[in-house]
Amino acid sequence: MTEEIATRFAAYFEAERPECENVSITDVVRIHGGASRQTYRLRATYLLNGRPRTERLILRRDPESSLIETERSTEVGALLAFQDSDVPVPRIDFLETDTKWLDRPFFVMEEILESAPGRVFQPDPYGDAREKVGRQFWEILGAIHGADVDELELSDDFEEPTEPHTAALDYWEDVINEDELEPQPLVRAAIRWLRANPPPPPRRITMVHGDYRHGNFLVNEAGDITAILDWEMCHLGDPLEDLGWALDTIWAAPEEYPGGMIPAKEGLEIWSKVSGIHVDAGAMLWWKIYSAVKGMAIWISSAREFAEARNMDPVIAFSGWYPAQAHSESLIELMKQARAQKGRGA
């Protein structure tokens, strides 16, 4: 498979960059973990004006089936919007929707060297760099939310929702309706609570990363965050959506230093300072419950993909099982808080 990718991508590279000669694509390695796209690391070598050049690249190709149905143009659009900003993102080199090259659409970006993501289930993933990484984590999220969406030069893929919380919940409830393999009493009860107890409207509509969390950014040995990745679910909406997701206990444990970084209170203060947005504690509970429901929707889709043999990658089987169980446990705890506010289940 990797040899085929090398040969076919070399042909594409030559066609797109006719100024490059003797193009060779080598060291193609599929990287683990991309549940929404197939991700390959590769090296492109070529002659430019007679001089040898090498580029280390990441190719992200749409799978035949995916957990998250998103247009790669949305992901690329967000990455392009934040090039050369306070939000570190990889440089985008190619976006190709013509399936003649690699059977499915793909995009290519620079490989961020000497950096790695923190592992989600590893205790203390950042070690001594915990505070440094944590401060940047919240500063960068503040920068994403502090950006004026009118100045980001976004494509028509990004629509401004009238009611961000309704649009977000509608989307994931539809996914659950379409993909559930078995009735979900807990998730349905949580959705009803979310509908009955809407959050206050956001102070302003911002870019929402959609999957901003520990594990979705790269860190170098010095503890610098070198790239924010995985923008597949980005959209315009309520910035608190990202806060709820970032603090979701499924990846933001333990409570003292969520995601192996800094305490939530300290992180939210940094975020508020950078974004200029106040955190509404009542709204945060709504967005935390929403995050668990959204997570469940993704895991429910995953279970269906695997059960129907549309995607037999082990990560799909894992996603349909362990995170779904973890999010169910998280929903039980969150709904205890929600019901206590209403005088039930206290």
Add this chain to the structure above:
Amino acid sequence: MKPEVGEILTGVLGAVFTDIAPHLPEGYSQGSMSLIALLMIFSAQEYDRAADVRASENDAMRALFADVAGSVPDPDLRARLEKASHKIDESLRVSALNASNGGLKELLIELHVLAEESDTSWACAADEMIWAMMAEFTAARHLDMPVM
């Protein structure tokens, strides 16, 4: 059958981690092998309890339906709750238990919606019982993640 399925799944993990995974190419192959190993660990946990978890859930839902059916004002739902409460699981095959579990959970959702919409004492009590039940069901399916 000896060894038991759970023992087999956990027993071969040593070979996976020491003899197989290190010889795979780094990246996707090794990452996938680690996930397969985790799935084996979870499968071993589930093997022992799968029938018990499902049968217990089914019994609990039937008992709840028997308890509250008489107070349900909607005659159609009341009749379906009563009918479901009288059934028993004749087979302990997981597939059979899953089928009845799915039907009972659909009824549970309907009952919960009705209970939420009412302030009567039976509805408040049913709401509390359903939440307690969902917490128990969730806890019973907990998966122990090994330290990585």
